[in-house]
Amino acid sequence: MNEVDDEARFLAAYDLGAYPRPSVAVDIALLTVADGALHAALVQRAGHPQRGRWALPGGFVRPGESPEDAVGRVLRVKTGLTDVYTAQLATFGDPDRDPRGWVVAIAYYALVPVDRLRAGLTTADDIVLARVLVPDGTPLAASAVAVAESGEIPLAFDHAAILGRAALRVRGRLWYAPIAFELMPDEFTLRDLQLTYEALLGRETDKNSFRRRILASGLVAPVGRRRAGMRARPAELYRFDRRPADA
Amino acid sequence: MNEVDDEARFLAAYDLGAYPRPSVAVDIALLTVADGALHAALVQRAGHPQRGRWALPGGFVRPGESPEDAVGRVLRVKTGLTDVYTAQLATFGDPDRDPRGWVVAIAYYALVPVDRLRAGLTTADDIVLARVLVPDGTPLAASAVAVAESGEIPLAFDHAAILGRAALRVRGRLWYAPIAFELMPDEFTLRDLQLTYEALLGRETDKNSFRRRILASGLVAPVGRRRAGMRARPAELYRFDRRPADA
DNA sequence: AAAATAGTGTCTATGAGACACTATAGT
């Protein structure tokens, strides 16, 4: 009997189910920049547990589905969005993190321009855009605070920690990966882009320095038009140039 | 009836088990630097599936256990090591990644000085230290290649991809987090440290530049002794200074 | 003395912050 048949027979008889298994969910820090500040989409929990509290959009991963698939499904169902930039953040598996029982959450962050996000949110009213305050002087494992007009919003489960980690991750990757462009409309001015960077970084940056870096990166290409109608000199419009900067 | 009682009653009756759940495992890229090169600990699979192939040490997460707990347990059982630096890498949840069925793997990387690792491996002989080749010019999702004296070692499941990601993660964090010290003995020379950096980076660095950076970082403190017995001028010994560089 | 390794001096290139300056639109 050869090894391949042997393995095939083994697999047919194999039963993973002998051991207890956790539920696996995805939770998504769906981020955008609005009014010059970082915001996250939050859904109000309709049922128990933690009814009435606000949570990151999420859901259980279904059989035959990859976690990335689940993220796409959750975003589509809860916000109507497709083709959103998403990246894995971290996995939270503390056995006590969810009062319903053993739930391992794979956390993702997603970035989408405000306008697209707002368009999706008009349909559902159990979902809001809340401003995210990242406590500064943040080392690691810093919890974010979500704020709406009504004041601070209490988050469910460990979602404040996830949100904080997501904000810090985005901040840390900002200069190394072209993720800020995921938050921009198709055409934007360098000033717009700088405001997005500043919102994500939580601090101001020098104008000239910023322009040099962006233009030198080659990630941006002028469209050849300018944005008029403002009350001063019109700014050149740019678009994100996805080309991998070929040699 | 108040909200708290309501929620308590709900939780008592709640059954997560209505939905199918995956098994959740941890896989550990246990890394060290030996002979001036990155190495990983690999265990030979005793049973099916993929019997005879080499895999990262790993195991299923048990009920009541956090993934970090599971990592600690696996390291203790398979290598005898405790107090090892570990950090989460990423979670791999593709439904087809394991032929046994639906297994979500939370991948970690762990760093340990060679001497400690070798001491642990002497007890078990189904575990080896294999050199890790990270294909250069690596963008992302680069698979590593494990090499032993006998030549290239075929890895089980998606472990080559995990190992590649781990190597790149360590490389990327090297200058931003004091992780290289996790690979050093208690006392070391700056030359030793530089060789470790070079092994992880996969390239040489300038001696003077390296010394300036390390000494300026304040992460290192001279012990006040030197290492003699070499065939030239003895080098000053340093130790890792974990103090958070107080103001 | 020669070899080998530890450790330093110093030049240059690069890149980012600071900030004053010029340019061009609307009113």
Next chain:
DNA sequence: ACTATAGTGTCTCATAGACACTATTTT
């Protein structure tokens, strides 16, 4: 003409690579 915003010139400072040099030990 005035104001507001876009865009540039240029100085300084910090950091890292290059590389030659000095220092100290073993043989």
